[in-house]
Amino acid sequence: MQKILTLLTDFGYQDSYVGIMKGVMYQLAWQSGAAGLTIVDLTHAIPPQDIAAARFNLLQAWAYFPAGTVHVVIVDPGVGGKRRAIAVEFGGGFLVGPDNGVLGGVLEQSPALAAVELTNPHYWRTPYPSHTFHGRDIFAAAAAYLVSGVPMDQLGQRIEVRSLTDLILPSCQANGSTLQGVIQYVDHFGNLVTNIPGIKVIDQQWSVILQGHLIPSRLTYTDSQPGALVCLIGSHQWVEIAVNGGSAQAQLRVTVGTQVLCQIHPAIPSD
Amino acid sequence: MQKILTLLTDFGYQDSYVGIMKGVMYQLAWQSGAAGLTIVDLTHAIPPQDIAAARFNLLQAWAYFPAGTVHVVIVDPGVGGKRRAIAVEFGGGFLVGPDNGVLGGVLEQSPALAAVELTNPHYWRTPYPSHTFHGRDIFAAAAAYLVSGVPMDQLGQRIEVRSLTDLILPSCQANGSTLQGVIQYVDHFGNLVTNIPGIKVIDQQWSVILQGHLIPSRLTYTDSQPGALVCLIGSHQWVEIAVNGGSAQAQLRVTVGTQVLCQIHPAIPSD
Amino acid sequence: MQKILTLLTDFGYQDSYVGIMKGVMYQLAWQSGAAGLTIVDLTHAIPPQDIAAARFNLLQAWAYFPAGTVHVVIVDPGVGGKRRAIAVEFGGGFLVGPDNGVLGGVLEQSPALAAVELTNPHYWRTPYPSHTFHGRDIFAAAAAYLVSGVPMDQLGQRIEVRSLTDLILPSCQANGSTLQGVIQYVDHFGNLVTNIPGIKVIDQQWSVILQGHLIPSRLTYTDSQPGALVCLIGSHQWVEIAVNGGSAQAQLRVTVGTQVLCQIHPAIPSD
Numbered sequence: 001m002q003k004i005l006t007l008l009t010d011f012g013y014q015d016s017y018v019g020i021m022k023g024v025m026y027q028l029a030w031q032s033g034a035a036g037l038t039i040v041d042l043t044h045a046i047p048p049q050d051i052a053a054a055r056f057n058l059l060q061a062w063a064y065f066p067a068g069t070v071h072v073v074i075v076d077p078g079v080g081g082k083r084r085a086i087a088v089e090f091g092g093g094f095l096v097g098p099d100n101g102v103l104g105g106v107l108e109q110s111p112a113l114a115a116v117e118l119t120n121p122h123y124w125r126t127p128y129p130s131h132t133f134h135g136r137d138i139f140a141a142a143a144a145y146l147v148s149g150v151p152m153d154q155l156g157q158r159i160e161v162r163s164l165t166d167l168i169l170p171s172c173q174a175n176g177s178t179l180q181g182v183i184q185y186v187d188h189f190g191n192l193v194t195n196i197p198g199i200k201v202i203d204q205q206w207s208v209i210l211q212g213h214l215i216p217s218r219l220t221y222t223d224s225q226p227g228a229l230v231c232l233i234g235s236h237q238w239v240e241i242a243v244n245g246g247s248a249q250a251q252l253r254v255t256v257g258t259q260v261l262c263q264i265h266p267a268i269p270s271d
Numbered sequence: 272m273q274k275i276l277t278l279l280t281d282f283g284y285q286d287s288y289v290g291i292m293k294g295v296m297y298q299l300a301w302q303s304g305a306a307g308l309t310i311v312d313l314t315h316a317i318p319p320q321d322i323a324a325a326r327f328n329l330l331q332a333w334a335y336f337p338a339g340t341v342h343v344v345i346v347d348p349g350v351g352g353k354r355r356a357i358a359v360e361f362g363g364g365f366l367v368g369p370d371n372g373v374l375g376g377v378l379e380q381s382p383a384l385a386a387v388e389l390t391n392p393h394y395w396r397t398p399y400p401s402h403t404f405h406g407r408d409i410f411a412a413a414a415a416y417l418v419s420g421v422p423m424d425q426l427g428q429r430i431e432v433r434s435l436t437d438l439i440l441p442s443c444q445a446n447g448s449t450l451q452g453v454i455q456y457v458d459h460f461g462n463l464v465t466n467i468p469g470i471k472v473i474d475q476q477w478s479v480i481l482q483g484h485l486i487p488s489r490l491t492y493t494d495s496q497p498g499a500l501v502c503l504i505g506s507h508q509w510v511e512i513a514v515n516g517g518s519a520q521a522q523l524r525v526t527v528g529t530q531v532l533c534q535i536h537p538a539i540p541s542d
Numbered sequence: 543m544q545k546i547l548t549l550l551t552d553f554g555y556q557d558s559y560v561g562i563m564k565g566v567m568y569q570l571a572w573q574s575g576a577a578g579l580t581i582v583d584l585t586h587a588i589p590p591q592d593i594a595a596a597r598f599n600l601l602q603a604w605a606y607f608p609a610g611t612v613h614v615v616i617v618d619p620g621v622g623g624k625r626r627a628i629a630v631e632f633g634g635g636f637l638v639g640p641d642n643g644v645l646g647g648v649l650e651q652s653p654a655l656a657a658v659e660l661t662n663p664h665y666w667r668t669p670y671p672s673h674t675f676h677g678r679d680i681f682a683a684a685a686a687y688l689v690s691g692v693p694m695d696q697l698g699q700r701i702e703v704r705s706l707t708d709l710i711l712p713s714c715q716a717n718g719s720t721l722q723g724v725i726q727y728v729d730h731f732g733n734l735v736t737n738i739p740g741i742k743v744i745d746q747q748w749s750v751i752l753q754g755h756l757i758p759s760r761l762t763y764t765d766s767q768p769g770a771l772v773c774l775i776g777s778h779q780w781v782e783i784a785v786n787g788g789s790a791q792a793q794l795r796v797t798v799g800t801q802v803l804c805q806i807h808p809a810i811p812s813d
Contacts, residue, residue: 284585287603290550294603306578352764402761403763
């Protein structure tokens with residue numbers, strides 16, 4: 001059996017917390033007979049407690065993994081409190097994490113088929129979990145059992161999929177030939193990812209207005225001058241503002257939530 | 272055979288040094304017939320030459336790995352000098368690293384059963400190791416052979432386990448109902464981990480005084496107001512100072528070694 | 543089958559881009575029957591678009607991996623433009639990346655045996671790759687097929703190995719007993735790696751002049767006083783300037799390209 005478990009947290013790279021979760025996962029998976037387990041880090045540099053950034057990164061990544069993959073997301077400011085710890089079955093495999101919205105982006109693309117609250121202590125790492133590290137004591141164990149083939153229903157009580165929490169995020173508004181959206185993510189390269197779907201502008205003439213800058217669209221970074229602002233459809237299929245060979249964020253210093261206008265230009269009759 | 276080798280260094284994430292060690296480990300393990308090797312990173316962001324931080328992180332992590340795991344720690348300011356390169360057998364498996372105290376925390380919890388100095392060049396990567404990168408040339412090779420089942424005694428000469436180096440760290444002092452300790456570690460979230468064992472305060476009423484702040488204890492982060500200082504027993508079983516949804520370190524700017532007082536309050540008779 | 547695929551990028555650790563590439567690689571390798579795939583990160587912290595730093599890190603690392611390893615380098619400022627996407631067969635296995643010089647250091651040490659341009663869409667992840675993320679859509683797929691045993695010639699058209707791009711870097715000049723070189727890399731510890739080969743000074747008396755400092759040579763860091771500048775032959779076999787227990791970069795604040803003079807002293811007749 002070859003199975004993948006992905007891991008996405010805000011634990012950072014300084015401490016051994018992520019390694020500890022992997023120790024738990026391998027140990028329980030191997031005990032359950034799942035020898036061929038591969039763990040892939042999505043990222044551990046989500047800003048502490050930034051549920052929206054975690055939700056975005058999982059959303060980008062899940063579809064590139066084999067069917068049956070178990071995705072674990074631990075960005076969990078409510079650990080030890082009343083938020084539910086859950087597992088969700090969906091078209092791509094399973095999601096495991098706190099019920100605080102981190103899983104909501106994926107489930108918008110590929111709806112939940114079933115969900116459980118992780119209430120069965122038999123499938124925790126210990127019947128006496130810590131109050132502060134459910135990643136280690138509850139989620140890692142649940143994920144290891146799921147990837148080993150334990151039926152999800154053994155992990156706890158069924159909950160209604162419509163009861164799952166999601167974030168309420170700004171949506172993209174269309175108004176004639178204008179689309180109004182926001183910056184939803186800024187990546188390592190300083191690319192500004194909007195919430196405007198690329199499908200709305202593809203194969204058309206379009207441009208973006210951001211903080212008073214009129215930014216022309218191109219197919220790819222290198223179609224613009226080095227150092228110039230450019231907008232394009234990014235690899236995640238959203239409209240993105242970038243700088244060829246540089247960082248749009250270093251030039252513009254925007255924050256997530258900044259308004260973006262996207263204008264679609266009338267086609268010039270080709271004769 | 273499924274075996275884990277963990278890796279904890281101060282090499283950072285900028286260079287290919289960690290990857291190089293993994294190349295050596297896989298190559299030698301596979302040559303020795305150990306096909307099912309998994310390498311888990313604990314962290315590589317130990318501050319350069321910070322033996323105490325490495326010691327702490329290994330101490331937190333080791334018990335969550337399967338028996339027989341080989342833990343490699345390369346925080347080695349004395350590389351190429353007189354410090355010994357060692358391997359230690361203990362209850363959890365094996366430890367490999369310089370004899371400078373990085374392994375001492377684990378061995379306080381689970382005593383050394385036997386130890387060798389890695390003096391046998393046949394089990395180095397090369398009989399002519401560099402003077403500056405024993406992680407690659409000596410430790411990675413020793414770890415790969417151990418995980419492949421080579422008996423530890425083949426790696427070099429036996430040394431007395433009581434001769435192993437440990438750091439001399441501040442201890443926690445009890446004085447009536449007061450415990451006096453220090454901050455021993457600050458994690459990625461800005462949580463301040465003391466050297467006061469949680470077992471001393473569990474199931475009691477207690478609070479902490481740190482830099483003039485009187486900080487109340489709670490069971491979990493979310494039992495306090497967002498932004499408020501709180502103390503609790505952390506996931507590593509030490510008393511910890513935190514901020515719900517924030518960073519205690521950002522509020523208090525303490526350093527490792529800062530004094531902490533923990534007061535246990537008299538129980539109020541429940542009758 | 544046990545095979546390694548290494549990954550070296552400027553994607554950083556903040557986003558899920560690296561994880562996405564791994565998802566593609568495992569999925570395609572497993573579909574092709576290559577169950578025993580191990581992926582090793584060399585580093586993902588190459589400064590954005592820094593081809594020279596990527597070239598240096600790959601050069602340091604490749605020789606420590608088993609024969610047949612596939613090394614993937616994605617530092618690709620020209621993505622979507624005219625640069626070629628290539629795979630190269632060489633003595634150590636295969637190299638996959640953009641034809642912009644990132645692979646040139648390895649090929650100087652171990653010449654290319656054959657090369658192809660990755661023009662066959664059948665071996666891309668999708669026949670409609672994005673314009674901005676060929677790491678995911680072209681390179682990850684090519685690497686997964688290579689590691690699975692697909693003959694390189696199926697991936698695209700043969701190109702001349704002498705047509706491959708390399709960077710033009712400063713060379714080390716000898717003038718009598720003086721070697722004139724430059725800083726070519728600054729590592730995580732603040733060690734300053736020059737382009738002066740250690741082989742030119744080994745077993746001789748020598749010293750370095752850098753920014754007016756006369757720096758004595760030693761065999762290892764600990765042969766100098768703590769805090770003192772020292773030069774030595776580093777683990778990568780180049781002359782390196784370091785500080786015992788500290789950072790040469792923190793003391794000297796040099797940049798890549800800064801001139802370094804290395805003086806070899808006449809041997810004192812031992813009579």
